[in-house]
Amino acid sequence: MILKLVVDEYIKTAEPIGSKILSEMLNVSSATVRNEMGILEDLGYIEKTHTSSGRMPSEKGYRYYIETIVKNLDEETEGFFEFEKLFLNKEQERDEIIKEAIDLLSQATNCTAISLGPNAFHSKVKKVQLVPISSHQAIILVITNFGHVESKQITIQDEIDTEELIKVIDLLNELLMDTPISKVSEKLHYEIQHSHIKELLKYRDTIVESFIEAFSKFAQSKYYLTGQSNMLYQPEFNDIKKLREFITTIENNEIFKLVEVDSEGISVKIGTENQVTTMQDCTVITSTYDTVDGDKGTISLVGPTRMDYRRVIPLMKFLAKHIQKLYEEE
Amino acid sequence: MILKLVVDEYIKTAEPIGSKILSEMLNVSSATVRNEMGILEDLGYIEKTHTSSGRMPSEKGYRYYIETIVKNLDEETEGFFEFEKLFLNKEQERDEIIKEAIDLLSQATNCTAISLGPNAFHSKVKKVQLVPISSHQAIILVITNFGHVESKQITIQDEIDTEELIKVIDLLNELLMDTPISKVSEKLHYEIQHSHIKELLKYRDTIVESFIEAFSKFAQSKYYLTGQSNMLYQPEFNDIKKLREFITTIENNEIFKLVEVDSEGISVKIGTENQVTTMQDCTVITSTYDTVDGDKGTISLVGPTRMDYRRVIPLMKFLAKHIQKLYEEE
DNA sequence: TTTAGCATTCAAAACGATTGAGTGCTAAAG
């Protein structure tokens, strides 16, 4: 009970908690609280900043708090009204909804929120197209069964032969239709070696290479990151050095190393449990969702270890569940 | 001469400059320097932070320094070797080259660099396309004569009628081919009112609206921003409040208000000369370039007023010139 | 016009005393 109160209070105030406040809450004397706190400290759940300071939760303390208190909360959804509204709007595109949810999440928690979309590696090619735009240039288009489009501009040295191009495209369409993105490169290379394509394509090298480049754009995961500045106003960032390091880490995209892509369900990494050294005062919460095509997407929240776990963890679960639903509906 | 030295030294050290250092440089006594400095201060070119401090340049001082000393520099290109290399690589796409130049610029100057691309408002429609991806969904594609592609997913309530769709697309292509992006919306609305299209299109409303949305994506200027974190390590950002404000300004995209899109050639806005209040200790340098289609693009540099103008200004001119060349070559 | 000399100014650093929230421990009370 004392541990719970220490964590709750510390989350609220960001100040070490002394025996006096707790004694008032519990209607016991401060001495009693001090005795108990001494024991909790010996066990490693709370710690002091100096000999005569109040106590604050240790990582172990947070861990215990989360495992026993937060994880057993019923799937709370009260207070999530704003979030529920987002998912009711059937008109909007899925990616838009996710983006708004992430924005709202970072606002509501004063943390940095990240969405790392599924990498579309399992999407299939729906259509391939080549549109000439001048005598030497053309645009390559690739469209997947989920409606993602990627394009790449190519330049061809010789005059473009429209007749031949149409042939090329027809062939590529026939060849690649319904091929998973991840297999495209392999398949293209194979066919060039083993089928009659070799002779057919005058601009073979240029075109095939450009296509592979266009396909590789799908593999680059789509991400969205928001709310750095919210976080900066938290008292743990009063230290200018930490603040600079944090921004630098974000700008170098190192923050994505924090995201636990492999984990199932929800994962909470507290302080030194995560690998990026400049972020070892932070907690990273990652919640994954499944898409229909076998990929996984994640939403993550990065904030000070002192974050409102009781509210945030159910919220993250809630969001992941609803995003997953968006995929199932499609 | 003294003004020049004060500015040069201050740019190097970020510390107010006293008479002693200058007297050593000039081989006169410190008293002489003090007399002269007194005059410069009366004229408003330099200022003190307190009665017994050294002097630092005022905004007026910087202004004078730039007008008389920097602007008259011959078009220096020495030391730009790294930058020249970028433009020699003929294989890369234009946008990629610009991006790399901006990265390098921010690195070399420890400032935040921004590229605000031409908004493609003058590009013309090359081709319009609609690709069905399921029984109720399709992708709209718009391709410009410069090879930009935008796409938008649409959902249609009724079963898609392929026959009819082909007709729609043919019609739209005929209608919009070579229309400048800026005129598309107008033209579509007009034709719907006045021609036989009205009856022809069963899915008229959905499709036309979606097209207009897709076109509007072109109008959103493409931007690229890099190097926030470089800047944060400059001594002027030792103040944590300023640092937070700066990051917030960037995250809210307010930084783009600083960019002088309308100006010709190079524009230097020092301190309070720019409008965003949280940035009035900064200088914003903007250099514009013309694209062949009548649009203008800009590259900008945001940094502390104490920035190395002698190097930066020629560099910005150099970059804008070369980017313009990229457009001319195409 | 330049310089030497001197009194003056003021931010920043160094120092010391005070404060107060908090602790641990002990001995008495329940």
Next chain:
DNA sequence: CTTTAGCACTCAATCGTTTTGAATGCTAAA
């Protein structure tokens, strides 16, 4: 055996004072 009152102790934080030193302005002599 548990709780509480009491007391000595600790230490970050605050505040005021002093010291220091880099700079100034001004004056009178060179």
